[in-house]
Amino acid sequence: MADTPEQRERRTISLRSRLLVLVLVPVLGFSAFASILVVHRFQRVQAAEDAVRQVRAAIALDEVRARVSEEAIPLVSSVELLDLSVSGGTTAERDDLSVSLDTLYRGAVARTDTAVAAATTDPLARDEVQASADRLAAVRASWGAGQTPGERETNNRQLFDKYRYLVEQLSQAVDAHLATAAAEGGDQGLESAVTDLQQAASATTLAGEEVPYLLGYLSAAPGAEAPARQLFLRSWAGFQVASEGVSTSRQAAVRSAWTAALAVPDSQLVDRTLIAAVASDERTVPASAALLALSTAVIGRDDALRTVLDTAAGEAVRAAESYRAQARDELVKYAAITAALLVLSVGGSLVTSRSIGGPLARLADAAGSISRGELVDVAVEGPQEARVVARGLGAAVASLRSVQAQAQAVADGDLDDAILQRPVGGPLGRVVHASVQQIVGAVREREELQQEMAHQATHDALTALPNRAEALAQVDRALRRAHRSGDRVGLLFIDLDQFKTVNDSLGHLAGDAVLRSVAQRLRERVRGTDVVARLGGDEFVVLVEPVQDEVGLLGFGQSLIETVSRPIPLPGSAESQAVIGASVGVAVSRLDVVPGADGADRLLQEAHTAAYRAKNAGRGRVEVYDDDLRAALAAQAAVEEGLRHALAHDELVLHYQPVTDLDTGRVRSVEALVRWEKPGQGLVPPGAFIPVAEGSDLICDLGRWALRTSLAQLARLDAAGGPGAGLRVAVNISGRHLRSPRLVQDVRSALEAAGTAPDRLTLEVTETVMVEDDAAWARLEELRSLGVAVAIDDFGTGYTSFGQLARVPVDVLKIDRSFVDSEDPRTVELVRLVVGAARSFGLKVVAEGVEQASQVRALQAVGCDTAQGYYFSRPVPADRLPGAVEGCTRTFEATGSFETAL
Known part of the structure; x- marks a missing residue:
């Protein structure tokens, strides 16, 4: 903590002491020299x-x-x-x-x-x-x-x-x-x-x-x-x-x-x-x-x-x-000379203290009182120099009394007081009065600057709308008012559609112009009591209070979409326009919720969730965050928490589905499928927890667990010998895990821990992930350089063209079960084309979802390499896999050759 002026003053050497030092220094110096000679x-x-x-x-x-x-x-x-x-x-x-x-x-x-x-x-x-x-x-x-x-x-x-x-x-x-x-x-x-x-x-x-x-x-x-x-x-x-x-x-x-x-x-x-x-x-x-x-x-x-x-x-x-x-x-x-000099020094000090120190001390006391704001009278006494100082200090006291009155007016905030216009006498007075005038101007300027800075801190620089922090503050205040009055508050979350296309194609200057136009249109469209704010990027919110009718909010949200969707002229050319859309999510506060520190955040999150659902439902829509959506999200959160617990407490297991060779009937590989064996409930269906994991980082933890566990069980099957030895394993990798920079190291670590050769591992990724993320290709190439194979899962449901197969970093195509199960001749022909294209590019083909002998014979007819499905075997735990492998071979032998013409 910094010292106060009074503390610093107490530590300051007094003038009397300085004079004594001035007298003593030469004498003591000579005494010190004599002392040196004595020594x-x-x-x-x-x-x-x-x-x-x-x-x-x-x-x-x-x-x-x-x-x-x-x-x-x-x-x-x-x-x-x-x-x-x-x-x-x-x-x-x-x-x-x-x-x-x-x-x-x-x-x-x-x-x-x-x-x-x-x-x-x-x-x-x-x-x-x-x-x-x-x-x-x-x-x-x-x-x-x-x-x-x-x-x-x-x-x-x-x-x-x-x-x-x-x-x-x-x-x-x-x-x-x-x-x-x-x-x-x-x-x-x-x-x-x-x-x-x-x-x-x-x-x-x-x-x-x-x-x-x-x-x-x-x-x-x-x-x-x-x-x-x-x-x-x-x-x-x-x-x-x-x-x-x-x-x-x-x-x-x-x-x-x-x-x-x-x-x-x-x-x-x-x-x-x-x-x-x-x-x-x-x-x-x-x-x-x-x-x-x-x-x-x-x-x-x-x-x-x-x-x-x-x-x-x-x-x-x-x-x-x-x-x-x-x-x-x-x-x-x-020694005698030194002692005499010391005696002379003490005598000189006493004389100086009596003749000069006393008046100076009293002058210092008066100055100290003045410095503390006590405008006392100053006595004129002592040496000539001290008298001159005392007269000057007295004149300064007179000026300070005038300044004190003006300073009091400034401190009271009365900047229009007539005393501030009254000049102080003398040259010093004029300078002081000018300083007071400057202070008054500076105070006024500071107030204006504070107002401007407060506005900048709470408003978006591009659109001049309230920013995210101010929007949350406004929502919080509105919730507190609504709680007192018994009303409800509505919040509309507006997420622009196709705005990224404008930025990418027309540049960021055009994007800024679009955002400014959207902000202006929203301000013009809402009521005077509504609040429009920009959260950041292409996200806006409109705060509405009070809300009497939720259906009216839906119509209001649709009108906002229409307002935003009109063509927006761009600067630089009269013919240049940008066309965008919007998806709107609506959330309404509940009467039974007491406002708290997170009330505004929760309402904003609900509106954002509704907008996200509107976007997924086709964009250009208005969705309301209702009780059904709230319950669905609560259930999703419960599943996510349970899945975290399952990962930490070994509640997850792997089931393996054999992949049968359609030429020999031999099983050379299996697909590892994650199952959740919840205590007291049994197996949880994959559809109940895999999508939840996909929506969070849990899917990466799930992928790492599946890699480590499958390769470790593969090593144990090798050690046991029999039908389960020497199998390859395919593990599904999510798009989020594929985009993670840790994926390659995760694969390396799992292989090293199990001591398994890389060529016995296949990573399955969906076709849509590869199309949406070009960076995934480079990561897959790195994995293939290690010796790991890559398979496209659910091939045919995405947008990969046959021409792309020449450069896509994959080794296996897995035909989606919807093509295998279809009896449409055109679908069968499409399967034939897929198999032919795969052979042309040196890729292997696996058909998924095979459940009938006729499907097996049809796949043999088009030259498909391998197949998997309930016809051969359901997914089984690792300890039952050897028996399932033998069962697949027996099933294949009982199938017979294909006879159906396509």
């Missing part, structure tokens, strides 16, 4: 804090990485050094070297465990440290594994790769945390400190790989020296590049710490050893003491380099904390 600063604080956490996590992980790298040196050396230095030495020397390396290893393991324990306290690094600790435990467990010394040696030589893989994973984790810290910081100083930390961590990692790669090169098997040396040189060169990057760091503390770390004795010893190995192309294995000292120096150098990493980490943490402190300061500052 941005808050996000920067969060990013700085996260950067601090990321740096701390990276430091913890790098500490674990450095200790794992140191731990790998003694283990690798315990394999490589023993093989390189003391091969061929004494057992004591090997044992001493092993003890020394084991001491180094245990010290490294202790430092690693300490670093792991410390790193697990960091929330960000905890999971990665724990995973690395688990992998480290697996690597430690593989030390010395193997069944034989050779297997243990091979396994131990793989230790470096395992440690190196673990160190690479830790290095990647450190790089990831540092990259996150640099990305989230958004501060140049923090990014620079994190970059230095990344370079220091990378250099420290590379430093831990140099000596293991050197030992791998010195112990490489013959043929593997070159790849091992390349790995060593690449590791050494990588550290040199990384060292150069740290040495040129932008932070002086990092540069100084790096220089100091490289100057410690352990770093110097490692560098001299590595440089000597790089300079020499020969593998010179140092003494055991030198190698042991190298392993110890590597750990010392790593400790020195760790101080550089700690220095860089400290710088990164300080940079992150400085960035966080700066972001917090900005956050506090912008």
Whole structure:
């Protein structure tokens, strides 16, 4: 449901609110901008804090990485050094070297465990440290594994790769945390400190790989020296590049710490050893003491380099904390600005509301009252603009009072009131007065248009007579008047004859001219109190009230026929005329019937039924719907309802009449005949219900039932064997069913359901149906293409000529019983001609109604193929058909040959 203007008004924003919004929008906009800055600063604080956490996590992980790298040196050396230095030495020397390396290893393991324990306290690094600790435990467990010394040696030589893989994973984790810290910081100083930390961590990692790669090169098997040396040189060169990057760091503390770390004795010893190995192309294995000292120096150098990493980490943490402190300061500052702006906004809103909102609100109240039709006085107050509006609104009120008076006159329907001619003062008044005049004109025009539309809705456009709806309304009103007065109402239904011929031969323009002339003649012929209406097409009615004499209505109806039947001149030519006729049906209301919703329809239907009977009786007649006709229609309706019940409750049966071959006496086909076995009454004669079915759609349902049932019983006879097997069946199809587009599908469905070949089915149609409906030919051709045969029933009673047999889509001619039963020689000769013509066109002939042996011999004499009738067998149910077939053969054999000359 649409909202009322009052509801929409309540939802409309007031002028005071709009002014407040006008004041608040820029302030709130700037406040929103400041709020965005506050949020941005808050996000920067969060990013700085996260950067601090990321740096701390990276430091913890790098500490674990450095200790794992140191731990790998003694283990690798315990394999490589023993093989390189003391091969061929004494057992004591090997044992001493092993003890020394084991001491180094245990010290490294202790430092690693300490670093792991410390790193697990960091929330960000905890999971990665724990995973690395688990992998480290697996690597430690593989030390010395193997069944034989050779297997243990091979396994131990793989230790470096395992440690190196673990160190690479830790290095990647450190790089990831540092990259996150640099990305989230958004501060140049923090990014620079994190970059230095990344370079220091990378250099420290590379430093831990140099000596293991050197030992791998010195112990490489013959043929593997070159790849091992390349790995060593690449590791050494990588550290040199990384060292150069740290040495040129932008932070002086990092540069100084790096220089100091490289100057410690352990770093110097490692560098001299590595440089000597790089300079020499020969593998010179140092003494055991030198190698042991190298392993110890590597750990010392790593400790020195760790101080550089700690220095860089400290710088990164300080940079992150400085960035966080700066972001917090900005956050506090912008939050204070935003709060101040909000206070100013509220104050400005209050001032605006008091100085402008009050007068505007009162002005709005006055305008609201005026809009509701209350022409109140308007106070002039408030700002200058509001005062101008108030004066204009007051002037409008004065004009509206004049308009109100004129509108009231229009609302009262007094369009001739003198006040409507009185102008309203001022330019606006003149416009309003002109509008009122236009409204008055529009109202008058609308009334005229409504009258015209009402006339068009109830009258026929072609003849200007009342249409069907108006005719029914007039009849209903007449019936109600007659019921009150005790009179009766007469209705004459006029159906034009030969009007279709005029339309088809002379065209629709001529047909329209005929209808107009008929309407005019009927208007001129009836009384002034009678009503003439056109129902549609070529159907008219005349309503007569009151009716004193039914016989007088018959004479009146005949006079209408004479009036309509006079030649009607056609436009375009003085000599062009149309001659038509009419059939009239008369119905008179009964005094004992109370008018109701269907009273007019019932009286119209009775008149139409009487006209239909007049048409069937020869046209140009007047028929009255009397009690006999009413009773006949009631009986017909009862039969139709009973037939519907019979179809639904299996009260219908099929009887079969054999068709006997007049040459052999064999029965090869039967005709299926529908019978109605009504409970408590027995068999209903076909003539009592077939015509009723023909007049409704029931005949199509009856045809479908006969097709399905006959083919199904035919299949059961085939299965039982004997005389009833292999028969063809003929089923009658009505003209209404033949015109139905469902016929072909009905036949297909029945054949498929019974599993019967199409060539065992014959459809019988009457000759008159084929002549009246050319479209039936095409449907019959389609059925014949399926293999179904077609027979013309009652041939000779219609209008089919022998010349048409060449193109009529049929296979069998069934000669009507009136020709078989006739003793007129001319009829016998006609039968001979029919049989001869059928043979000429390749058609078979069946004679119907054969009841005497003489008729059989006469048909044999003219060459008829087959015959059926009571002489051979009456129609019998399916279960008695085999016996009837045998009886036909015996009857034929007892007939003898024909002897009668024709």
